[in-house]
Amino acid sequence: MAQILIANSLAHGFVVFLTAENNWSGDIRQAAVAADDAAAAALLEAAQAAEAGDQVIDPYLVEVTVNGAGPEPIEYREYIRAFGPGVPPPSRQNSS
Amino acid sequence: MGLLKNGQAVADSYTDVSEHEVIGDTVAGAIIVSLQQWQEHRDALLERSAPLGIVLRSNEKPELIRSDLSHFAVIALDFPTFRDGRAYSHARMLRERFGYQGELRAVGEVLLEQLHYMQRVGFNSFAIASDAALRDWETAAADMSVWYQPGADERATAVELRHKVG
Amino acid sequence: MYQYDEFDSRLVKERAEQFRRQVQRRLNGELTEDQFKPLRLMNGLYLQLHAYMLRVNVPYGVLSSRQMRKLADIARRYDRGYGHFTTRQNIQYNWIQLEQVPDLLNELADVEMHAIQSSGNCIRNVTSDQYAGVAADEIEDPRIWCEIIRQWSTLHPEFSYLPRKFKIAVTGSPNDRAAVQVHDIGLRMHRNAAGEPGFEVIVGGGQGRTPHIGKTIREWLEPEHLLSYLEAILRVYNLDGRRDNMFKARIKILVHQIGTDKFRQLVEAEWAAIRDSELQLPQAEIDRIAAHFAPRDYPQRNDAGDLLAEQASQNAAFGAWLKANVAEHKTPGYAIANISLKSLTAPPGDITAEQMDVAADLADEYSYGEIRVNHRQNLVLPDVAQEQLFELWEKLAANGLGTANIGHVSDIIACPGLDYCSLANARSIPIAQEINARFQEMDRVHEIGKVSINVSGCMNACGHHHVGNIGILGVDKKGKEFYQFTLGGSSGRDAALGERTGRGFPAAEAVDAVENILNTYVELRAADEDFLETYRRVGMQPFQEALYGTA
Numbered sequence: 062m063a064q065i066l067i068a069n070s071l072a073h074g075f076v077v078f079l080t081a082e083n084n085w086s087g088d089i090r091q092a093a094v095a096a097d098d099a100a101a102a103a104l105l106e107a108a109q110a111a112e113a114g115d116q117v118i119d120p121y122l123v124e125v126t127v128n129g130a131g132p133e134p135i136e137y138r139e140y141i142r143a144f145g146p147g148v149p150p151p152s153r154q155n156s157s
Numbered sequence: 158m159g160l161l162k163n164g165q166a167v168a169d170s171y172t173d174v175s176e177h178e179v180i181g182d183t184v185a186g187a188i189i190v191s192l193q194q195w196q197e198h199r200d201a202l203l204e205r206s207a208p209l210g211i212v213l214r215s216n217e218k219p220e221l222i223r224s225d226l227s228h229f230a231v232i233a234l235d236f237p238t239f240r241d242g243r244a245y246s247h248a249r250m251l252r253e254r255f256g257y258q259g260e261l262r263a264v265g266e267v268l269l270e271q272l273h274y275m276q277r278v279g280f281n282s283f284a285i286a287s288d289a290a291l292r293d294w295e296t297a298a299a300d301m302s303v304w305y306q307p308g309a310d311e312r313a314t315a316v317e318l319r320h321k322v323g
Numbered sequence: 324m325y326q327y328d329e330f331d332s333r334l335v336k337e338r339a340e341q342f343r344r345q346v347q348r349r350l351n352g353e354l355t356e357d358q359f360k361p362l363r364l365m366n367g368l369y370l371q372l373h374a375y376m377l378r379v380n381v382p383y384g385v386l387s388s389r390q391m392r393k394l395a396d397i398a399r400r401y402d403r404g405y406g407h408f409t410t411r412q413n414i415q416y417n418w419i420q421l422e423q424v425p426d427l428l429n430e431l432a433d434v435e436m437h438a439i440q441s442s443g444n445c446i447r448n449v450t451s452d453q454y455a456g457v458a459a460d461e462i463e464d465p466r467i468w469c470e471i472i473r474q475w476s477t478l479h480p481e482f483s484y485l486p487r488k489f490k491i492a493v494t495g496s497p498n499d500r501a502a503v504q505v506h507d508i509g510l511r512m513h514r515n516a517a518g519e520p521g522f523e524v525i526v527g528g529g530q531g532r533t534p535h536i537g538k539t540i541r542e543w544l545e546p547e548h549l550l551s552y553l554e555a556i557l558r559v560y561n562l563d564g565r566r567d568n569m570f571k572a573r574i575k576i577l578v579h580q581i582g583t584d585k586f587r588q589l590v591e592a593e594w595a596a597i598r599d600s601e602l603q604l605p606q607a608e609i610d611r612i613a614a615h616f617a618p619r620d621y622p623q624r625n626d627a628g629d630l631l632a633e634q635a636s637q638n639a640a641f642g643a644w645l646k647a648n649v650a651e652h653k654t655p656g657y658a659i660a661n662i663s664l665k666s667l668t669a670p671p672g673d674i675t676a677e678q679m680d681v682a683a684d685l686a687d688e689y690s691y692g693e694i695r696v697n698h699r700q701n702l703v704l705p706d707v708a709q710e711q712l713f714e715l716w717e718k719l720a721a722n723g724l725g726t727a728n729i730g731h732v733s734d735i736i737a738c739p740g741l742d743y744c745s746l747a748n749a750r751s752i753p754i755a756q757e758i759n760a761r762f763q764e765m766d767r768v769h770e771i772g773k774v775s776i777n778v779s780g781c782m783n784a785c786g787h788h789h790v791g792n793i794g795i796l797g798v799d800k801k802g803k804e805f806y807q808f809t810l811g812g813s814s815g816r817d818a819a820l821g822e823r824t825g826r827g828f829p830a831a832e833a834v835d836a837v838e839n840i841l842n843t844y845v846e847l848r849a850a851d852e853d854f855l856e857t858y859r860r861v862g863m864q865p866f867q868e869a870l871y872g873t874a
Binding site: 218239240241242243245246249254268270271273274275277278296300301302303304305306307308314315316318319320 | 328330331333334337338340341344345358361362444474475477478479480481482483484485558561562566596600601602604605607608611
């Protein structure tokens with residue numbers, strides 16, 4: 062199962078993904094996709110180093126499917142983390 | 158390990174023997190014993206001439222030594238983790254209810270961020286991980302200058318200051 | 324309302340600067356996340372699903388228009404242009420950056436607000452009746468005592484590392500709008516035979532995974548002993564509350580395990596030792612705080628009931644709003660106007676920065692510059708002249724704030740759920756919005772009448788599902804969202820925990836289930852019965868038959 066590594070940036074808190082260049086990006090399409098467990102372990106190791114270095118918090122691996130648009134988390138919770146709340150923010154239009 | 162007492166970094170003259178199997182005469186000078194050691198070896202400990210201290214774990218209430226307070230020059234209260242807040246209540250009991258006036262020492266996970274709370278409940282010495290950052294501790298002690306609650310220290314509460322006569 | 328003096332101001336300023344240093348120590352690696360987390364939590368900063376979330380206290384639900392404008396300003400400059408009012412009279416911002424929090428807290432301090440202890444294992448924001456001081460049914464104004472509790476609980480040196488979080492609510496009215504029986508401590512004000520006010524003290528209520536209705540441990544407490552009695556309860560809890568299992572660490576578990584009588588004995592013994600200490604409030608301090616809540620000098624007005632009836636007959640939409648959203652004021656000619664934050668275009672409790680400004684402007688124009696926040700995630704303008712209600716409503720409606728559904732089927736409490744919250748197992752907001760969409764026909768909403776629907780996205784119960792007349796709990800079942808129903812809950816004077824109907828429903832069937840329950844009620848109700856009264860009379864069975872068929 063393909064996996065990517067997700068975390069929150071320490072300084073601003075937003076969701077970030079570990080990239081192939083060992084950087085962090087807010088764009089899931091930039092995420093490094095680990096095809097096997099060995100590659101995933103390497104991602105986790107790199108992320109834990111970033112955690113120890115106070116760059117990110119709470120890094121962990123997430124299972125994804127990969128299609129033309131890039132990786133997509135399988136679990137619904139992780140999907141929402143990656144793509145934002147499923148409901149739009151409030152607007153002032155009255156409905157009633 | 159450093160010791161901060163009344164705002165100064167000082168050398169710790171006590172040896173903590175609370176984890177030792179036998180106290181015996183192996184340690185000379187001032188010692189800190191556990192509650193169990195105190196209860197089991199009370200007479201022997203009282204025969205020693207050096208100052209005596211006791212450490213209470215967070216699940217050991219100070220009522221257990223209420224009648225023995227005069228024997229202790231130091232009472233250390235342990236924070237097994239900074240999240241365990243029982244010793245704050247124990248400290249106030251010792252100071253405010255039992256009238257203990259000796260050294261009250263915070264040991265265990267004692268962090269800068271909790272210093273002002275500890276001072277307010279009556280601790281006057283702190284076993285800290287390192288005394289290198291002493292300046293940080295001085296800053297931390299001065300973090301807050303307003304307190305709403307009466308405590309075991311001398312600080313005036315906001316209520317007292319508001320209604321001070323004269 | 325209360326105005327900070329030099330001591331209050333200095334405290335919140337110093338606290339913001341202290342947090343600035345703590346953030347710096349975290350960013351430069353002197354503090355680990357493990358050490359920093361409780362510090363940021365005690366300043367209201369969580370890490371949620373997408374970002375940091377900051378929870379700002381609105382003490383006992385009272386806001387000035389100036390404060391509301393600052394909340395709008397913060398939403399615009401530090402967040403994404405909106406905020407979320409919670410079931411504890413607080414406001415949450417969903418997209419806050421850690422680096423910016425110290426500046427934000429400093430700006431809040433400028434308008435006498437803070438986020439101190441809005442999270443963490445400490446005494447949380449004290450909550451109260453959103454109609455405090457103006458309600459026609461009030462016995463005593465609870466705000467004075469709430470402010471006294473706010474100060475006493477702020478940075479309490481002994482009670483900042485409790486076994487678990489601790490929530491106190493106060494009501495001064497027999498019609499409990501503050502849900503005091505589901506708080507760690509609930510205080511209900513009474514008057515004795517001599518006409519003096521005092522407190523009934525209720526402990527051990529709570530929701531979450533082990534809901535309990537609180538138990539009265541003292542029928543009568545003189546006000547001057549309030550703080551010593553609270554301190555005695557907190558000390559017993561701090562020392563004897565469980566610390567080995569966070570799910571059993573709330574005071575409700577302690578009270579339940581040792582029994583109410585034993586708990587009362589412990590508290591009374593502790594109280595005996597401290598009741599005459601410095602904690603006894605000097606009358607001068609009580610008077611000082613009470614002066615901030617002195618009744619307004621309302622210009623005399625006549626009751627405008629006839630005018631309102633005429634306006635309502637000419638404009639059905641206004642009539643519906645008047646009926647649902649306006650409550651009785653203690654002063655003739657005045658009214659309490661509720662602003663629903665449950666329109667179709669917003670998650671429950673969400674409000675845009677522009678709407679916050681509108682609410683502030685309207686408070687200045689119509690309600691002495693004061694706004695209240697209630698635990699059902701709505702706003703209140705507490706002091707409106709009856710004859711100005713119509714123009715107030717027109718302006719609210721023009722800004723998406725005129726929804727006429729307070730206390731009705733679409734006035735749904737919902738936690739943020741899985742769309743925002745890192746603890747959630749299922750979504751709450753879409754369920755609330757789908758119910759709202761299903762019940763858009765206002766005649767039908769008003770035909771159904773008073774009912775509370777509360778939705779939680781996990782068993783922590785932030786959406787108060789246990790005490791909803793209809794409670795909905797989202798659970799995760801093998802990767803799919805399911806919604807379990809409870810019926811008969813109430814957070815009022817007659818507080819009760821809802822009863823499970825049976826198996827849950829998949830998301831696609833949840834709204835049908837709500838409709839089914841409500842249709843069953845409408846069929847069975849007698850005369851003027853509301854949902855809860857009918858449920859209490861007929862019991863669970865007809866609802867189960869409607870939901871699951873007869874066996």
